[in-house]
Amino acid sequence: MIQRLPPPTQKSDKEETGPTEGESWTTRLRVLTDAGRHGEALALLRRMFRHPNPPPDASTLPAALLAAAALSLPSAAAQLHSRAISSGSLAHPFVLTALLSSYSRLSLLPLSRRLFADVSPSAPAATLVVAFNALISGHARHSLPSGALALFRGMRRSALPFNAVTLLALLPSCAHSAVPPLHACAIRVALTGEPSVANCLLSAYARAGAVDLARQMFDEMPNPKQLISWNAMISGYAQNGLAPRVLDLYREMEQSGEVEPDPVTLVGVLASCAHLGADSVGRRIERYIAQNPAHGSNIYLKNALINLHARCGDLARAREIFDMMQKRSIFSWTAMIAGYGMHGHGVAALQLFERMRASGIRPDGVVMVSVLSACSHAGMTEEGLEYFSKMERLFGVVPGPEHYACMVDLLGRAGRLEQASDLIKSMPVEPDGAVWGALLGACKIHKNVELGELAFKHVVKLEPMNVGYYVLLSNVYSDAGRLDGVARIRSMMRRRGLRKDAGCSYMELEGSVHLFVADDHSHPQARRIYEMVVKLEALAKEACGVESKKDELRNEKGKILPVTGFHSEKLAVAFGLLNTEAGTEIVVIKNLRVCEDCHLFMKVVSNIANRKFVVRDASRFHHFEGGVCSCKDYW
DNA sequence: GTCCGTCTTG
Structure with missing residues (x-):
C-alpha cells in the first residue's frame, strides 16, 4: 500500500501528528520506519504512550525497536523491552526477535544472548530458527565469526532447519575454511539455486582467494545473470589483483547485453585499469559515466577516476576532477596525494595533505603511507622524519609495518643505511617482508653487500617465494663484482623453482x-x-x-x-x-x-x-x- | 509485522 506522506522535516515532538482517520498508530509508525524517518517514528511512539487509546500492542513494538536501534538509542530499546515484559508480549516471536536484533545492532550483544537463553526450547521451530538467525547475525556483525558458527552448529544439533537468511548472515564474515562446508550445507538443502545465496557464496569464495571456485559458481548461474552477480565476480577478481581478468569479464558483460554496468561495476573496472595503466579503457568508461547523469555525482566513481588518471600519468586531469568535487572523502585526498607522490611532487603532496587536515579530515594509516612515500620519492628526508614523528602524537595513527617500510625506504635512499637498520631494531611491531625489502633495496642503491645479505636473510624467511628479493641481492652482488654470490642466488632460485619475472x-x-x-x-x-x-x-x-x-x-x-x-x-x-x-x-x-x-x-x-x-x-x-x-x- | 545479504574507491 502506498501512503501519501509529507516530505521529511525536522518537526519537534509536539508537532508530530497522530494517525489520520482510518489509519492505525501502528500502520503510521511502520510507514515512517519504512521511509527511514526513525526520529519521527519515535516521536509518534512517545505520543502513543501518552495517549494510549487504543493502547500500543505487540504489533507496534518491532517497528519501534527498529527505529530505536537505527537511532542508536539503547535507552529507548530498554524502555520498549520493559513494555514488552509488562504487556506480556515478550514471548511473541516478532517482538522477541526484533528485540534480539535491536540489542545486537546497539552493540549490546550480551543482552541479546541473555534474551536468547530465555527462549523456551519447546517454542515453535519457526520461532527458534528466526531467533537463531538474529543471534547469528549479531555475532557476525560484531566480528565474532566463530561464535556465529558455533551457534549454527547448535542449530543443527537441535535439528532445526536453517534457511537462506541463516547462510546470508554467516557467509560474509566467516573464515575462509568455513566456506566449502557452508556451501555443502546449502547444496544439501537445495539453497544454491537461491540467487542471493549463490551470490553470497561466490563472494565468499572470492574473498577467500578461491577465484576459480567463484568463477565456477558464476558460470553455473542461469542466464541472464543478475547485475549483482557480475559485480561480485568483477570485484572478486579486482580484490585478488587479477586486473586482466577484470577487463576480460567486463568485456564479456558488455557483449552479453544482459545488463548495464552500474557504479559498483565501474569502480571495480576502473581500479583494474589504474592498476594496469589501461588508459584507453579507463577513458572510455569516463565518457560513459559523463553520459549517465545518474552516475556523474557518485563519489566512488570520482575517486576511482582520480586514481585512474594519476596512475596513468595524467596528473592534471586527476587534479581537475579532484578540484571539481563538491564533497571529498579521505579516499579522494589519498588518491590525489599518492598521485603527486608517485610523480615525485613531494611539495604538492604535502601541501594537499595540510589542506586535507585543515578541512577537518583526520589522517588515517593509508594516507600517511602516501605522505611518507611522497617524501621518500622526492628526497624530502627531513620532512618525512617529521611527519613520521607526528603520526602518533598529533594524528593518533599508530605506525604499522607499512609505515616503517616507508621510513626505511626514505632513510635508505638518502644513504642513511645505519639509521634505517637502527629504526628496524627499534620497531615495537615485528618487521614484515616490506620493511626488510626496503632495506635490501637501499643496499642495492648504495652498494652495501654486508647489510644487503642481512636484509635478504630476513626477507627470504618472510617471503620465500618473492622473486624480486632474490634478483635484488643478486644485483647487489653483481654490482660489487661478487660473482660467487650471483651464482649462489641463482642456484638457490633454481632449487626453489623460482624464475625471474620477465620484464x-x-x-x-x-x-x-x-x-x-x-x-x-x-x-x-x-x-x-x-x-x-x-x-x-x-x-x-x-x-x-x-x-x-x-x-x-x-x-x-x-x-x-x-x-x-x-x-x-x-x-x-x-x-x-x-x-x-x-x-x-x-x-x-x-x-x-x-x-x-x-x-x-x-x-x-x-x-x-x-x-x-x-x-x-x-x-x-x-x-x-x-x-x-x-x-x-x-x- | 520479526531474522539476512550478495556489489564500491585510497
Whole structure:
C-alpha cells in the first residue's frame, strides 16, 4: 500500500501528528520506519504512550525497536523491552526477535544472548530458527565469526532447519575454511539455486582467494545473470589483483547485453585499469559515466577516476576532477596525494595533505603511507622524519609495518643505511617482508653487500617465494663484482623453482595496447624496433660516451652472460618513436623497476630525439625530458 | 509485522 506522506522535516515532538482517520498508530509508525524517518517514528511512539487509546500492542513494538536501534538509542530499546515484559508480549516471536536484533545492532550483544537463553526450547521451530538467525547475525556483525558458527552448529544439533537468511548472515564474515562446508550445507538443502545465496557464496569464495571456485559458481548461474552477480565476480577478481581478468569479464558483460554496468561495476573496472595503466579503457568508461547523469555525482566513481588518471600519468586531469568535487572523502585526498607522490611532487603532496587536515579530515594509516612515500620519492628526508614523528602524537595513527617500510625506504635512499637498520631494531611491531625489502633495496642503491645479505636473510624467511628479493641481492652482488654470490642466488632460485619475472612494458597507440617483453620478437614491427634500439644505443654512446655495463659477468662455467639485453622499456620507447609524431608524449607502463642502464638510455634519448617519455615502473613515475628525469636519479 | 545479504574507491 502506498501512503501519501509529507516530505521529511525536522518537526519537534509536539508537532508530530497522530494517525489520520482510518489509519492505525501502528500502520503510521511502520510507514515512517519504512521511509527511514526513525526520529519521527519515535516521536509518534512517545505520543502513543501518552495517549494510549487504543493502547500500543505487540504489533507496534518491532517497528519501534527498529527505529530505536537505527537511532542508536539503547535507552529507548530498554524502555520498549520493559513494555514488552509488562504487556506480556515478550514471548511473541516478532517482538522477541526484533528485540534480539535491536540489542545486537546497539552493540549490546550480551543482552541479546541473555534474551536468547530465555527462549523456551519447546517454542515453535519457526520461532527458534528466526531467533537463531538474529543471534547469528549479531555475532557476525560484531566480528565474532566463530561464535556465529558455533551457534549454527547448535542449530543443527537441535535439528532445526536453517534457511537462506541463516547462510546470508554467516557467509560474509566467516573464515575462509568455513566456506566449502557452508556451501555443502546449502547444496544439501537445495539453497544454491537461491540467487542471493549463490551470490553470497561466490563472494565468499572470492574473498577467500578461491577465484576459480567463484568463477565456477558464476558460470553455473542461469542466464541472464543478475547485475549483482557480475559485480561480485568483477570485484572478486579486482580484490585478488587479477586486473586482466577484470577487463576480460567486463568485456564479456558488455557483449552479453544482459545488463548495464552500474557504479559498483565501474569502480571495480576502473581500479583494474589504474592498476594496469589501461588508459584507453579507463577513458572510455569516463565518457560513459559523463553520459549517465545518474552516475556523474557518485563519489566512488570520482575517486576511482582520480586514481585512474594519476596512475596513468595524467596528473592534471586527476587534479581537475579532484578540484571539481563538491564533497571529498579521505579516499579522494589519498588518491590525489599518492598521485603527486608517485610523480615525485613531494611539495604538492604535502601541501594537499595540510589542506586535507585543515578541512577537518583526520589522517588515517593509508594516507600517511602516501605522505611518507611522497617524501621518500622526492628526497624530502627531513620532512618525512617529521611527519613520521607526528603520526602518533598529533594524528593518533599508530605506525604499522607499512609505515616503517616507508621510513626505511626514505632513510635508505638518502644513504642513511645505519639509521634505517637502527629504526628496524627499534620497531615495537615485528618487521614484515616490506620493511626488510626496503632495506635490501637501499643496499642495492648504495652498494652495501654486508647489510644487503642481512636484509635478504630476513626477507627470504618472510617471503620465500618473492622473486624480486632474490634478483635484488643478486644485483647487489653483481654490482660489487661478487660473482660467487650471483651464482649462489641463482642456484638457490633454481632449487626453489623460482624464475625471474620477465620484464614487460606496454604503451597504447590509437586505443590498442602494444606489449613488449625483454628480448622478445613477437611484435609485428619487431625488426624495425630492434634496429631502432641499436641505432639509439649507438647514438647515446656517442653522445655521452657511456658504455653498457658489466660485459665481464660470467656464469659458473665461465661463459660470458649477455647482461644488457633488449629491455622491454627500450623496445616500447623505440616503438613509440617510430609510430608517433614529433612532440607527442610517449607513455610507457612497466611491470618491474627500470634498471640504471635503461634509465640512462631514456634520459639521453629524450634529449637526442627531443621527446618527452613518461614511464611508470613498479615504484613510481619517471618523466624524461631534455636529458634529465623527474626523479633526479633518485629512485 | 520479526531474522539476512550478495556489489564500491585510497
